[in-house]
Amino acid sequence: MSTDAMLSEVTAGPVAPRKRRLSTARILLIVAGVLLGLSLVHLFTGADDVTSQGAIQAALQAAVPIGLAGLGGLWAERAGVVNIGLEGQMILGTWFGAWGSLHFGPWLGLLIGIAGGAIGGLLHALATVTFGVDHIISGVAITLLAPGVTRYLSFIAWGSAGATQSPALQPDQTVPRVSVPGVDNLDGLEKHHWFLISDLAGVLRGLLVDVSLVTVLAVLLVVGTWWVLWRSAFGLRIRSVGEDPRAAESLGINVYKYKYYGVVISGAMAGLGGVYLATVSSVIFREGQTGGRGYIGLAAMIFGNWRPGGLALGASLFGYTDALQLRRGSESLHALLILVGLLLLALAAWETLRRRNYIVGGAAGVLGIGAYVLFFTVDTIPTALVQAAPYITVLVVLALAAQRLRMPAADGKPYRRGG
Secondary structure, eight states, rough: OHHHHHHHHHOSOOOOOOOOOOOOOHHHHHHHHHHHHHHHHHHHHGGGGGSOOOHHHHHHHHHHHHHHHHHHHHHHHHTOOOOHHHHHHHHHHHHHHHHHHHHOOHHHHHHHHHHHHHHHHHHIIIIISSSSHHHHHHHHHHHHHHHHHHHHHHHHOGGGGSSOOOOOOOGGOOHHHHHHGGGGGHHHHHHHTTHHHHHHHHHHHHHHSEEEEEHHHHHHHHHHHHHHHHHHHHHHHHHHHHHHHHHHHHTOHHHHHHHHHHHHHHHHHHHHHHHIIIIOOOOOOOOSSSTHHHHHHHHHHHHEEEOOHHHHHHHHHHHHHHGGGGGGHHHHHHHHHHHHHHHHHHHHHHIIISSSOHHHHHHHHHHHHHHHHHHOOOSSOOHHHHHHHHHHHHHHHHHHHGGGOOOOTTTOOOOOOOO
């Protein structure tokens, strides 16, 4: 038996009943179902922003940095290292991306920001892999260290007046945006407010008009991560050290080296997420710019069961709820309670009647009923609840999905060569 075949057995984990995978047809069916549900919400409530171009564009812009942070977490944890330092690595990416773009233009700035995040990943790998520091302690230390480092660098680069933010980037210092020809002409169709047709037009305009090339790169990285980790020998070796490093070592794999690869790539992905915040979402570096997105990225990764496709879905969900705050959030979230309640009640019925999982089914049922009680008893959602909606979404989704998750078997466990 070849080394790669034996590694495939290592990464397969314990024998379990075969699960149906999400085929392209099923994914398209899910997307169509979501669009239909949002269209019905729009029809029944008149909340225009649930499918408008502006809402979808804002959702995409909010989802990309979360998704990139989640990809960073995925690379590290598939190599067996918990990377709580994603937030700090994103902070490094924001500063180095803004500084590099100001001095060397958008593309070199992009690379410098990625390098800044990768340096944070290298520090985390040095602490956890080489010196055996607890992964959580190292990650928290990097997250606490990064704001101080960027404050010091800001003071050196821009003086006391720029200690908390950089000069604004000029248009030629930001990565270009592109549009798919002809899609913007659907604006008239969107304004007619026809059921499903106008909603589809708004979604297409939001996804395909005035899109940053960094967003295109992020989408390609999701696909590329899946291909590398699940279809290449390099990815197979990284996953093997995250599942069973001792078995991988017995097959001649340099476990330390592949852990370093995973964690440094993790930092680079988080750094790119930081660059996006500083140069695409805005045109300036500011202190506190990441706003906890590194942690939400970790939540999206867990929601996605340590897989790129599920991660992208989780980032989209969190990004959408976050974006609605800026698009008449109280009205939009109030309207969405109809769809949320229906989905939760459907989940409750499935878990209770089909899977006999009464805990998850009962919790989903209570939350579904609560959503409808809130919808019928108030006309608008309180501002504080609107602002907390993305974080509530994170907690609810993770709580309901927790029993179906399977993390890499050796994730976060200490490893010493020959031990």
